[in-house]
Amino acid sequence: MVRSFEKKMSHVTELYKMVSNFHVPGSGDTDSGVPEFGFSPEVVLYPESVEEISRVLGFASQKGIRVFPFAGGTKLFLGNPVCSVGAALSLKRLGRVLFHEPSDMVSTVECGMEVREFQKAVGRENQLFPVDPPGLNSGATVGGLVSTNLCGPMSTRYGTCRELILGIRAVRADGEIINLGGKVVKNVAGYDIPKLMAGSLGTLCVLVEATFRLYPRQPSSRTLVLGFDNHVSCSQAARAIFAADVVPTCFEILDERLSSEFSAAPGAKRSVLLKFDSFEEAVIEQIKQVREITSGKSASFVEMGDEDSRKLWDSAREFPFLSGASFSSKLTLPVTASIEILSDIESNPALSGVTVRCLSRPARGVALVSVSGEGEEAVIAARFLENLADSLGGRIMFSGVRRELRERVKAWGDFGDALFLMKNIKRRFDPGNILPGEKIFDAD
């Protein structure tokens, strides 16, 4: 046992030679770039090229050294905790825009680049990489974005990065470098493996580059907040907006607590947040339409100023990962269920022992629910949400679960029939589980 451990240690030190830079935790030298992993890698590697990553994985897979890819380190709490890892592999040094052809509206970027920086780069050509994940301003990277498939309020109009990703360059667990998909917006040559990467949490390949479709920036933008006295009128208004001839970029419903905390509509029982981006005349016209269809239903109707709306959207974007919560959850539901869920949650005695905050994104059928509470009561709340998702024909995922609850609140709800196919895929892509499969699959 001791021998095998020592042997593995020596294998890990071999990895040092394969990359431009590395850091050995606990060795005295500090590395400000190392996040709180929740596990102790023997080394943190900083490769500077895809070839270095390929060498690392090729060697690691032969020797059975487990490798944990990361970049910004802002979303390490997603998925199940990771067991043991030999090397953490940072993509931080691969952070350039490699290609941007404005007239094609396509760009290829290295995965260590911060999403914010990427957006600035394409923004210089008046183009938009329309994904606004939580952590956007605190270091979220493109690689993290793809592997978590996280998104924010703008997903109402643009979807998640799954809808935008056209191609990838990645390193397989056995070290092979692969380029899949392409650089054109329409392409059906071969399976759509780039989309498979979206949401795979780094369990299948190490993503090195991604190519995305971009959108044009819109000349004018306005934000509206509607306050409601009760759930029924809010729900009617939300359905009417959903059915109207308007195309909001963002469309969210907040419960009472968030309506106040976000300073959206303090005192309101519910609020609806809307953002329209288009030509000025079209924005004004759509706001007028919303006013007409919701008149008599909403208690307040406010067009926000620039500064206030920026703050509001920052809050909505960051909401799911509020610090202080015992856990947050994402429920994926049919559209109408994602509207009604606010009242399902509000009126339920199972949640009386905890503080609940809920934001719904109806066009995506998504409800984000954060729960603050202690021990058993938090667990009861988690079970309740799990059952609720199930009964509404949806699925659930928990994240940021407090350490003491982790045994009882697992990251993933039921995957249904998909589970064994997911396992087949993982087994095919990474038979030795070199990449952290336990983030998605329970050890059983």
Add this chain to the structure above:
Amino acid sequence: MDSQAVKRTGRWKSRITSELVGILGAGAVISAEDELIAYESDGLTGYRVKPLFVVLPSTAEEVSQVVKICNREKIPFVPRGAGTGLSGGALPNREGIVISLSRMNRILDVDIPNRVVVVEPGVVNISVTDAVSAEGFYYAPDPSSQIVCTIGGNVAENSGGVHCLKYGVTTNHVLGVEMVLPDGAVVTLGGPAPESLGYDLLSLVVGSEGLLGIVTKVFLRIIKKPQMVKTLFASFERIEDAGASVSAIISSGVIPAGMEIMDNLSINAVETTVGAGYPRDAGAILLVELDGPEAEVKTQVPAVSEILRENGAIEIKLAADESERQLFWKGRKSAFAAMGKISPGYYVQDGVIPRSTLAKVLGEIGELGRRYGLRVANVFHAGDGNLHPLVLYDPEVEGESEKAEELSGEILRVCVDVGGSITGEHGVGFDKKRFLPLMFNEQEIDTMNLVRCAFDEEGLCNPGKVFPTPRTCVEPGMKKQGPETTPAKEMGELF
């Protein structure tokens, strides 16, 4: 003599026939030679293979039972929709069974509040829109074959259409599927919710060209009909200017629902046959369809017209009403058929290029046409760079069809050389598998095989398609990973 050949005797065939009849009923099993002819090929009629049987199941359970027999007997099987595919995807195997989904053609649920329609795979594309049109909705992907092709075929090919620039292709509109896996198990992936969690298996199934299983139910997203639709027609002296207009329109912040270009040869073919009123002397015409909230479209129309003018449009017309709009589109929609009228044979190609390379690529296609002594008409989804060059030839002239095929292949090389793709919507199928290595190396194709093996270890589901050379699942296409120290072992059984 291998054991397979021994088994495939007349006795074997009649035993399988009676077993299939037992499951499906006599009217749903075809084995007579003359009746099999209709299933020998898909829309690409150059390839023909007669299968052993064609079966017409009515339920997922029946599909599953047939597939289980195929597994037991090691019979390859091929799912089939309407057979309009243009890459030989539904081409049968000589020793195989064609599973036609045409009888599974019911719309199972229309859920307007949730914007979901649930259909069986044999439902014809246009029927989905027909079912929700009165409520003000439609199903966005609109292949030109939409009055005949099926949703199952669309899912398998990830089909597109003229309105995909703004609204996306099939993969953007499929929320879930029920499918019979290649071993006969019935599974559901996704469902009525717009988002799902875990690995995105659905994105693999859409566009899988019938290799990952047989889709038996589909959850489709429907969208609201736009409040306003306006169609602009512009003619140009040079096709390059039409191409430059397309890029300029998108760069200005406008994403039209569709943008289609036709070159001079296509214009004349269409005028000769249907008379859409296109100017015969124009180098190219461009159709731009703008849709969305009224206020938005009203602002976009003058902005786009201005861009067209700046880029050298000779004539710009805005369809005054629905009938004029239909007239503008009539020519485009009948372009393929028109080729059949001006040439005894034509070969439809499907390649994709970055928009910015349009002028260069069209120049090279023209050059290739001259070199081969064949005419090439260009009709394309210009907004997303999806070209459909139509290579005209005379099958009666010795060697000309081979020349046309070769020229078509050369066009794909040009597309790949400028960073494009060998197929934008028709799929790889049987026809283009030899071109897949233009885009992907062995390791990359092996990686695709990992996906196939995760679904179909036996390789019985639509074999001989997509992959340029046969690949098994025995060697998973991976280098060997750590022997005694595999972490999976240390961690306990992970899977």
